[in-house]
Amino acid sequence: MRVIFYKYLFGLLFVLIVLPGFSQQITVTGILTDAADGLPLIGVNVISQQKGLGTVSDFDGIYSITVDPNDTLHYSYVGFSDMYVAVAGRSEINLQMTIDAEVLDEVVVVGYGTQKKSDLTGAVSTIKAKELTKIPTASIDQALQGKVSGVQVTPISGEPGAAAVIRIRGVGTLNDASPLFVVDGMLLDDINFLNPYDVESVEVLKDASATAIYGSRGANGVIIITTKKGVKTGDAHIELSAYYGSQSLDKKIALTNAGEFAILANEVAANEGTAPPFDNPEEFNEGTDWQDEIFQTAPIMNYQLAISGASDRMDYRISGNYFKQQGIVKGSDFQRFTLRINNNYHLSSWADIGHNISLIHRNVEVAADVIPSAYRADPTVPPIDSSGDFGNTSARSSVANPVAQIAFNNNSNFGNRAVGNFFIDLKFLKDFTFRSNFGFDVQYNQGKNFVPEFFVSAIQQNDKNRLTLFSNRSQSWLWDNTITYHKEWEKHRLNILGGITAQEFQFEDFGGSRQGLPGESDELWYLSAGEIDGQTNYNSAFEWSMLSYLFRTNYTFDNRLLFTATLRVDGSSKFGKNNRYGYFPSFALGWNVSQESFMESVDFVSRLKLRSSWGVIGNEKIGAYAGRAVVTSNLNAVLGNQPALNFGASIITLANPDIKWEETNQFDIGVEMGFLNNRLSAVIDFYNRVTDGILIDVPIPDYIGSANNPVVNAAKVKNSGFDFDLNWRETKGKFSYSLGLIASMVNNEVIELGEGREEIFGGDLGVGGKLGTRTVVGLPIGAFYGYETDGIFQTLEEIQSSPTIGDERPGDLRFVDRNGDGEITSDDRVYLGSPIPNLLYGFHLGANYAGFDFSIDFNGISGNNIINAKKMARFGTYNFEDTYLDRWTGEGTSDSEPLVTNGGHNYNVSDRFIEDGSFFRLRNIQFGYSLPIEALSKMHLSGLRFYVSGTNLVTWADYSGYTPEITSNSVISVGIDRGVYPIAKTIIGGLSVTF
Numbered sequence: 001m002r003v004i005f006y007k008y009l010f011g012l013l014f015v016l017i018v019l020p021g022f023s024q025q026i027t028v029t030g031i032l033t034d035a036a037d038g039l040p041l042i043g044v045n046v047i048s049q050q051k052g053l054g055t056v057s058d059f060d061g062i063y064s065i066t067v068d069p070n071d072t073l074h075y076s077y078v079g080f081s082d083m084y085v086a087v088a089g090r091s092e093i094n095l096q097m098t099i100d101a102e103v104l105d106e107v108v109v110v111g112y113g114t115q116k117k118s119d120l121t122g123a124v125s126t127i128k129a130k131e132l133t134k135i136p137t138a139s140i141d142q143a144l145q146g147k148v149s150g151v152q153v154t155p156i157s158g159e160p161g162a163a164a165v166i167r168i169r170g171v172g173t174l175n176d177a178s179p180l181f182v183v184d185g186m187l188l189d190d191i192n193f194l195n196p197y198d199v200e201s202v203e204v205l206k207d208a209s210a211t212a213i214y215g216s217r218g219a220n221g222v223i224i225i226t227t228k229k230g231v232k233t234g235d236a237h238i239e240l241s242a243y244y245g246s247q248s249l250d251k252k253i254a255l256t257n258a259g260e261f262a263i264l265a266n267e268v269a270a271n272e273g274t275a276p277p278f279d280n281p282e283e284f285n286e287g288t289d290w291q292d293e294i295f296q297t298a299p300i301m302n303y304q305l306a307i308s309g310a311s312d313r314m315d316y317r318i319s320g321n322y323f324k325q326q327g328i329v330k331g332s333d334f335q336r337f338t339l340r341i342n343n344n345y346h347l348s349s350w351a352d353i354g355h356n357i358s359l360i361h362r363n364v365e366v367a368a369d370v371i372p373s374a375y376r377a378d379p380t381v382p383p384i385d386s387s388g389d390f391g392n393t394s395a396r397s398s399v400a401n402p403v404a405q406i407a408f409n410n411n412s413n414f415g416n417r418a419v420g421n422f423f424i425d426l427k428f429l430k431d432f433t434f435r436s437n438f439g440f441d442v443q444y445n446q447g448k449n450f451v452p453e454f455f456v457s458a459i460q461q462n463d464k465n466r467l468t469l470f471s472n473r474s475q476s477w478l479w480d481n482t483i484t485y486h487k488e489w490e491k492h493r494l495n496i497l498g499g500i501t502a503q504e505f506q507f508e509d510f511g512g513s514r515q516g517l518p519g520e521s522d523e524l525w526y527l528s529a530g531e532i533d534g535q536t537n538y539n540s541a542f543e544w545s546m547l548s549y550l551f552r553t554n555y556t557f558d559n560r561l562l563f564t565a566t567l568r569v570d571g572s573s574k575f576g577k578n579n580r581y582g583y584f585p586s587f588a589l590g591w592n593v594s595q596e597s598f599m600e601s602v603d604f605v606s607r608l609k610l611r612s613s614w615g616v617i618g619n620e621k622i623g624a625y626a627g628r629a630v631v632t633s634n635l636n637a638v639l640g641n642q643p644a645l646n647f648g649a650s651i652i653t654l655a656n657p658d659i660k661w662e663e664t665n666q667f668d669i670g671v672e673m674g675f676l677n678n679r680l681s682a683v684i685d686f687y688n689r690v691t692d693g694i695l696i697d698v699p700i701p702d703y704i705g706s707a708n709n710p711v712v713n714a715a716k717v718k719n720s721g722f723d724f725d726l727n728w729r730e731t732k733g734k735f736s737y738s739l740g741l742i743a744s745m746v747n748n749e750v751i752e753l754g755e756g757r758e759e760i761f762g763g764d765l766g767v768g769g770k771l772g773t774r775t776v777v778g779l780p781i782g783a784f785y786g787y788e789t790d791g792i793f794q795t796l797e798e799i800q801s802s803p804t805i806g807d808e809r810p811g812d813l814r815f816v817d818r819n820g821d822g823e824i825t826s827d828d829r830v831y832l833g834s835p836i837p838n839l840l841y842g843f844h845l846g847a848n849y850a851g852f853d854f855s856i857d858f859n860g861i862s863g864n865n866i867i868n869a870k871k872m873a874r875f876g877t878y879n880f881e882d883t884y885l886d887r888w889t890g891e892g893t894s895d896s897e898p899l900v901t902n903g904g905h906n907y908n909v910s911d912r913f914i915e916d917g918s919f920f921r922l923r924n925i926q927f928g929y930s931l932p933i934e935a936l937s938k939m940h941l942s943g944l945r946f947y948v949s950g951t952n953l954v955t956w957a958d959y960s961g962y963t964p965e966i967t968s969n970s971v972i973s974v975g976i977d978r979g980v981y982p983i984a985k986t987i988i989g990g991l992s993v994t995f
Helices: 004-022 208-217 257-271 290-294 371-376 402-407 797-802 881-884 933-938
Strands: 026-034 044-046 055-056 062-067 072-076 084-086 095-097 107-110 111-114 124-129 151-155 164-168 180-183 186-188 199-204 222-227 235-249 299-308 314-325 333-348 351-365 413-427 432-451 454-457 461-464 466-489 492-515 536-557 563-573 579-593 605-619 637-639 645-648 664-676 680-697 711-731 735-752 759-766 771-775 783-786 789-792 811-813 830-833 839-849 851-862 865-867 914-915 920-932 943-956 986-995
Touching: 044 062, 055 062, 055 933, 084 095, 107 124, 107 199, 107 222, 107 881, 111 492, 180 208, 186 432, 186 466, 208 222, 208 536, 208 563, 208 579, 208 605, 208 664, 235 314, 257 881, 290 371, 290 402, 299 986, 371 402, 413 771, 563 605, 933 943
Parallel strands: 026 095, 180 222
Antiparallel strands: 026 062, 044 055, 044 072, 072 084, 107 111, 124 199, 151 164, 180 186, 199 222, 235 299, 235 986, 299 314, 314 333, 333 351, 351 413, 413 432, 432 466, 454 461, 466 492, 492 536, 536 563, 563 579, 579 605, 605 664, 637 645, 664 680, 680 711, 711 735, 735 839, 759 771, 771 783, 783 830, 789 811, 839 851, 851 920, 865 914, 920 943, 943 986
16 A cells, blocks of 8 residues: 555656646747848757757758747857847747847947947957967967957067067057056056966057057057956856867978088188188088977967856856976976956945956976077087987087087976956946956066086086076056946937056065085075075065056947047156156047938948047156166275275166156047948058157266266157958858958158167177167168178179278178278168068958868068078087078179178178068968757757867968067067077867867
8 A cells, every 4th residue: 555655646746746847848949030131041059048958940940949938048140149039938939130230239348448349439459269269379469469450469489388579550669669468457567377268358459549548558559358257148157178289390490411511611611721620521411400309399288177157146257277388499398277266246236346366377497598509500410429428519619519408407487476356346326337446466486497517518518516596576456446427318328437546566586596506406406505605696676656547438429429538647656756647638539420311321331430539648668766866786896905895886877857758649540341231341540659758868978977878758759550450251051251351551760869869779689799770760660780782702803993891802792882982881881671560461261161160360471671690690610501502612603692701791780681571371270060059969068169270380481590470578679580499380189068
């Protein structure tokens, strides 16, 4: 009886509980069509918001899905606007989907807020998350290359974890020309810590209307980065992504092999009147390829796990990331661990609090400086000789054995960093919002470099081990308090922002070295283990602070007429008391022409907006104490009746309390267009930006007694040009594709340098103190400067009848006598080219079909030059680039490559060493496949995608070096190749899974 009772009870519960659940399920069917032409849409994703499962529409646009009557369906399709529709008990839901109008309605992040793109009066470009993760890199700034018009992104090297130098609309200062970075509201000088998979979008602010809200920080442009937040999707959303791949050297420099080197080395000896080093050059074959000895195929990998979700009370996203990149130079490695926690808590309908916090730990193995050595090392010498010792590469020149350099290298560092913000949003009086945002950036870095005892040769040895240690720490805090008033009535929309913000930055570094540690185990790598004699140490610090007031108003009338006015007042401790505050206004107008009644009949025009802006923005990226006198220490002297070393300190540079902000006046006019239902879109901007009062040092008479020249506001620089963006996207059934083109033209010119300063030399070539750049009025910043050549002297008669430097002989370069005085002197040096390109461009193609996706990106630059400085540096019989094989060996044999020597005036800075820096690169190509909804439903997954990708696979360039991308943080030292770490080509395979 008891068994029968339990069976009866179970059956009753099944009827009462389970069957009603089944009775609540309904099947919804419908047809999905294109609102523009009524054709069925194939492959539309239809997903239940409650269950996270779904289906896709078939070839006739028909779909069917079983859901709860109170569920909400999410309809998504590439190129079309997402739609969310409540089921509300219906069994049939037919929809007409429209082309995605995000170009109009997209919300763009701007300084201290957001705006509809249709209301925007500034020049702002947006890059979305999926574009940022195509490039396998630790540094998100490198992922921006070729994505934004007007923005030049150049990797500073191919070293693992290396950052990039970014220039927005040219170079507008002789000081730090880097843009300002804003990450979730925190103002920063770098974004090297950012994991690309945590980034939702990047906005690049280019004109004064967009950047003036940042005042003195915005002259070089602003890059705003928004990280990913939790999204309300029902259950928790789990994302797992990973890739693994390999990196390799894209190209080797063409150098002579052992036999060719021996022939040229003997010729050098003959030309310089010394004994030939090789009795029989023919006995050598290929010899040692030192590039093969230092380069390797290296792995790269990335693993990311994130969980996100939202409820009525909070939204959250927590992610962890591990990135590892070995370098293609042996002995280099980079690892980074990242934890990010982005939460937002909804306390009530009028109060939110939240935080965006990132914790980062990195470990770096720094490669030995072997690239210049591998370039110069004697190819007749083996890496390891027959005795098992390192080969002596210094017999004919002072070049270290690169393999030994790698073996004896122990150089590593690590760092910890915490970056983030806490905020509170309070809504009051219906139309007002108060936000208080506190940001922080705390860093600690430490490094050790241990050099053991070793002997390779007379110039490559260390008779006592040595330990060098460094450490630095910095902290920055930022506190913003703003009030926003937003009101919409009838045809008017008004947004007013006002606020006050303060920031403080502190930095300290210290380090030291000792030698003679009792052993070489890393357990002894502490300074206290070394000898006191010969020890060194240093310690320095600086700090600065800012206080700012900001105001902005945006007004829109009838969605047609737009007006923006901005004012920021900045006060900085960097400047003297006479000019501590700067005022930075901007004004902008816009006209949405396509909203006018007379455009209603122009069907092919979907969007047409005209806008123009003017403003003054500043640059405060100078030393922390430029406006005040600073005491210099270690001015030591031997004094007294009984001579002894006395430590001294004094002010040796005059302070200038009148220095003020560099100011950039920028005018911009732009047009935004959309055609054929926004399938075709275009943006064109013209800009003219003039930076005045650039801070430089100017000479003063020696009798004043200042060891260094004081800094004054003196120079002026102009940048002008055009930015173009052109995009096409279309969907045809299951097939969708997009095309994109960006291009930028820029002209850079120095207008003034200031009284007493006619020229600025820079660009150390690494050749006996020679400098390669000269900045003067009328030319670009950091222009190359040297002699023009006019072929090669073939005979003594030519030399005797031509202007010369002196001591020329047949086979030497003939320099052009520019001033016509009958001799070659330093006055004959002229402009040889510029490292600043006059054209930047990029091209993109993407396509999707039935779950398959494909994308390809190209980028390039044109109009710039490079100094091949490594070819100039010859202080011994180094190896030769293969161009030396075309050298002059007698009358008529060559009119471009002189006879081979190890020095002399053939190695003066001249157009012999100037090469074309233009390039066109296949930046990235990617193939992927995403499983269909039906398969995912069976696997209880929301998404699964596999892909393969190649980066930097092919570069078309005339430059003879490893890479044509040669840059520097110093604007007067760009484009000088002393032996850069090459950019690798990379092939990876990866997957992404969502639950």
